[in-house]
Amino acid sequence: MSVLVPGNSNLIFRRFELKAGESAGGHSHNYDHSMLVVSGGPITVRGRRTVDEVPVGDVYETTIHAGDDPLLILADWHHEIKASGPVKYFCIFAARDDKGNVVAKWNGNMDAAG
Numbered sequence: 001m002s003v004l005v006p007g008n009s010n011l012i013f014r015r016f017e018l019k020a021g022e023s024a025g026g027h028s029h030n031y032d033h034s035m036l037v038v039s040g041g042p043i044t045v046r047g048r049r050t051v052d053e054v055p056v057g058d059v060y061e062t063t064i065h066a067g068d069d070p071l072l073i074l075a076d077w078h079h080e081i082k083a084s085g086p087v088k089y090f091c092i093f094a095a096r097d098d099k100g101n102v103v104a105k106w107n108g109n110m111d112a113a114g
């Protein structure tokens with residue numbers, strides 16, 4: 001995993017690589033973010049709504065291939081990722097201050113990106 005922040009933007013790109021059959025995630029955030037597969041895969045994302053950080057309700061599942069549009073992961077959705085093949089993907093976050101408000105420029109706060 002590595003972190004890229006383009007220029008003076010407020011976008012945080014976290015790059016991940018998984019091997020075939022590997023899983024990642026199993027967490028939720030209190031803010032939206034996007035997921036973009038750049039090569040390999042596909043990945044299957046399983047998500048459930050959370051209440052007080054506890055997953056509840058129906059499980060939604062979707063598969064993302066390299067080159068597909070970014071997948072929006074809503075706030076308070078528990079999500080986990082499984083790779084069908086070796087894959088490289090980014091999770092993309094808006095930079096936030098320590099109160100969770102989006103800021104114009106990344107200030108080094110990784111709480112907004114994980």
Ligand SMILES: [Zn+2]
Pocket residue numbers: 025027028029079091
């Ligand atoms: Zn996540």
